Amino acid sequence: MQVIFDNLPTFWGGFLMTLQLTVVGGFFATVIGSIIAVFRISPVASLRGFATVYTEIVRCTPLTLVFFFCAVVLPILGVDFPYLTFAFIALSVYTSPFVAEALRSGINGVAIGQAEAARSLGLGFGQTVGLVVFPQAIRMTIPPLINVFIALTKNTSIAGAFFVPELFAAGRALVNQNGNAVIALLLGVAFFYLVITVPLGQIAAHLERKVAVTR
Amino acid sequence: MSGSAILFDAPGPKARRLSRILSVVGIVLIAAGLAWVVMTLAAPRQTSGGLELPGMFDESRWDIFAEPIVWRSIGEATVRTLQAFAFGAVGALILGVVLSILRTAANPWVRIPATVLIEFFRGMPVLLMMLFILLVFSTGALWAVVAALVVYNGTLIAEALRAGIESLPKGQREAGLSLGLTPLRTRLLIEFPQAFRQMLPIIVAQLVVLLKDSSLGYIVGYPELLRTTTNYLANFYGNRYMFSLFFVALAIYLTINLLLSWFARWLSRRTGSGSRRLGAAGPAGAGGAPLGAGEDTASAAASSNL
Numbered sequence: 001m002q003v004i005f006d007n008l009p010t011f012w013g014g015f016l017m018t019l020q021l022t023v024v025g026g027f028f029a030t031v032i033g034s035i036i037a038v039f040r041i042s043p044v045a046s047l048r049g050f051a052t053v054y055t056e057i058v059r060c061t062p063l064t065l066v067f068f069f070c071a072v073v074l075p076i077l078g079v080d081f082p083y084l085t086f087a088f089i090a091l092s093v094y095t096s097p098f099v100a101e102a103l104r105s106g107i108n109g110v111a112i113g114q115a116e117a118a119r120s121l122g123l124g125f126g127q128t129v130g131l132v133v134f135p136q137a138i139r140m141t142i143p144p145l146i147n148v149f150i151a152l153t154k155n156t157s158i159a160g161a162f163f164v165p166e167l168f169a170a171g172r173a174l175v176n177q178n179g180n181a182v183i184a185l186l187l188g189v190a191f192f193y194l195v196i197t198v199p200l201g202q203i204a205a206h207l208e209r210k211v212a213v214t215r
Numbered sequence: 216m217s218g219s220a221i222l223f224d225a226p227g228p229k230a231r232r233l234s235r236i237l238s239v240v241g242i243v244l245i246a247a248g249l250a251w252v253v254m255t256l257a258a259p260r261q262t263s264g265g266l267e268l269p270g271m272f273d274e275s276r277w278d279i280f281a282e283p284i285v286w287r288s289i290g291e292a293t294v295r296t297l298q299a300f301a302f303g304a305v306g307a308l309i310l311g312v313v314l315s316i317l318r319t320a321a322n323p324w325v326r327i328p329a330t331v332l333i334e335f336f337r338g339m340p341v342l343l344m345m346l347f348i349l350l351v352f353s354t355g356a357l358w359a360v361v362a363a364l365v366v367y368n369g370t371l372i373a374e375a376l377r378a379g380i381e382s383l384p385k386g387q388r389e390a391g392l393s394l395g396l397t398p399l400r401t402r403l404l405i406e407f408p409q410a411f412r413q414m415l416p417i418i419v420a421q422l423v424v425l426l427k428d429s430s431l432g433y434i435v436g437y438p439e440l441l442r443t444t445t446n447y448l449a450n451f452y453g454n455r456y457m458f459s460l461f462f463v464a465l466a467i468y469l470t471i472n473l474l475l476s477w478f479a480r481w482l483s484r485r486t487g488s489g490s491r492r493l494g495a496a497g498p499a500g501a502g503g504a505p506l507g508a509g510e511d512t513a514s515a516a517a518s519s520n521l
Binding site for chain 1 (some may be wrong): 335
């Protein structure tokens, strides 16, 4: 236990880095994911096709490979960024199709009569989606979206293996220095992850119940 | 075709022309983007030292694939990846079933510890678990990978099964109890088979996740596909093969994963369990069918798993 308090600054630094990865990665994943989701339901066939192929391919690629591509293959190809930027890119690209699917499943969950009613009032595609379907979809989308962000939080640990000094990397470094306190140190790392993921999960569950009632 | 067709008018001649033009523009843009990527990769590059390196599709970067021994070690690595996946999948399914039964037990002395356990393991990275098992139990890389995958995915499968059990009509349980079955037998014989079938697409989607996560073995030193290709083989034959080897590993992963996720989708269509899940999102009955009914529940389910 003492080991954890002695190394609290290291843990704290790693924790902040993990938070940063989660927030920045989540933000850009949401941006890309929203674009992909709009492509996915758009009237233009080629955009739909592109979004489908993108979703399928990225979703079926292990995150380790995405990270490896960003942190090892891209530099070989001559792209030169700090590792943190590569981690942001890898996390947001990998998470984006999951965000897109969460958004789309929310849109799919809206009763078709809603869209029909909007259409029969003479609203166009943008108005139907923006004013009628999306506001209803968003509340159904938030719990799955939070689950995506929880997964993202856990996935940031992989960045630690690709040269970003976040929680997992901090834990690993500390374990290497204090071979006699492996269990305490790793439980400490787990605690910091749980500090992020458990409250997020509670919020998701709460919102899910709330939405279920209003439906 | 998803039900999104309702979102816009049946296009008239003008709109159809516009849509076709946009489609063509889109295809051209996408093709141009792809062509640019391929050209950039194929172009020979200068290093900072002034050396000229051959492009990524140059023969000198791919010639090792003519050697059967390379394919043999790639094949063996694929088998090792699938091995971790197979052990992990079987273990996770068993653990998931057991935990879901404990989690839904009537006795709080069983239920609450199970809940805490599930919440604990669900909220932490698999990678951390792998490292923990590797260092604390010194199991060797394979069993560290397998055990972590079992624990992590087992808890997630348990949660899926619990959701399945809770979504069943109450009458199912009441009927079982009134027939004189014990609560446990009711759960096992009546509720469980239904919940399992209903949640099958989600469980298969979780298995896709498990397969993807087996690549984390790369980090804890298990010689799976990625480590074998990009580390052992690239070190042995030289770094210039890194790109090609990575490309091959990616292609193998994509093939396996796409097959599995198509299987999940096929399964969800076949069992029809998907429409029930989406049906819960909107009122049932005529006119209440959700947009894009049923068609892609497996992907919707998979969307929460990553």
